Amino acid sequence: SQQGEEDPQALSIQEGExxxxxxxxxxxINNLQWYRQNSGRGLVHLILIRSNEREKHSGRLRxxxxxxxxxxxxxxTASRAADTASYFCATDPSQGGSxxxxxxxxxxxxxxx
Amino acid sequence: xxGITQSPRHKVTExxxxxxxxxxxxxxxxxxxxxxxxxxxxxxxxxxxYGVKDTDKGEVSDGYSVSRSKTExxxxxxxxxxxxxTSVYFCAISDPLKNGYTFGSGTxxxxx
Numbered sequence: 001s002q003q004g005e006e007d008p009q010a011l012s013i014q015e016g017e018x019x020x021x022x023x024x025x026x027x028x029i030n031n032l033q034w035y036r037q038n039s040g041r042g043l044v045h046l047i048l049i050r051s052n053e054r055e056k057h058s059g060r061l062r063x064x065x066x067x068x069x070x071x072x073x074x075x076x077t078a079s080r081a082a083d084t085a086s087y088f089c090a091t092d093p094s095q096g097g098s099x100x101x102x103x104x105x106x107x108x109x110x111x112x113x
Numbered sequence: 114x115x116g117i118t119q120s121p122r123h124k125v126t127e128x129x130x131x132x133x134x135x136x137x138x139x140x141x142x143x144x145x146x147x148x149x150x151x152x153x154x155x156x157x158x159x160x161x162x163y164g165v166k167d168t169d170k171g172e173v174s175d176g177y178s179v180s181r182s183k184t185e186x187x188x189x190x191x192x193x194x195x196x197x198x199t200s201v202y203f204c205a206i207s208d209p210l211k212n213g214y215t216f217g218s219g220t221x222x223x224x225x
Contacts, residue, residue, distance in 0.1 A: 043216045045214060
């Protein structure tokens with residue numbers, strides 16, 4: 001069963017705008033991760049946020065985590081056409097670190113030039 | 114991706130035939146995983162390994178078996194392929210001391 005559910009399923013914006021994607025999950029987590037997948041390619045790890053962290057930044061990416069609401073958001077600022085991809089959240093649901101991620105179904109982001 | 118390769122990249126096979134997909138890593142990572150990706154389902158874990166000869170089932174393991182006789186290789190076998198196993202298969206590796214998974218480029222399998 002899916003642990004994480006991304007919202008929206010699809011998002012279309014203009015270059016330069018910000019893109020926000022949300023992820024909700026069901027059980028306690030050790031950490032939450034975001035991945036990007038370009039069409040026809042494997043997933044690429046973007047950022048990891050641990051359960052005791054609330055916000056994390058990496059370049060144009062900002063991730064927040066609210067464990068009380070069991071939700072996370074990924075913000076991409078000043079988007080570019082090259083950001084067009086599918087974005088997945090993934091949760092490590094075990095406190096023991098079994099390293100067994102559960103992925104959501106993804107948000108398909110289209111950035112129009 | 115650097116350090117992890119999947120083979121073959123594409124395969125078409127007939128229903129009822131055995132199929133083996135290979136994942137090879139040069140990172141010496143302990144953990145290796147097989148996922149399948151289907152429209153509307155995202156990625157689902159088939160099997161994973163936490164060391165040589167140590168494997169366990171994932172969410173959708175029925176019809177699949179795996180083997181890991183060496184740290185660098187993780188094989189996924191479909192003993193008797195069915196049309197429902199048409200999918201894109203991804204291998205991934207991870208190191209508990211580092212962040213995140215590294216994925217291979219995927220194998221597109223079509224069962225006709």
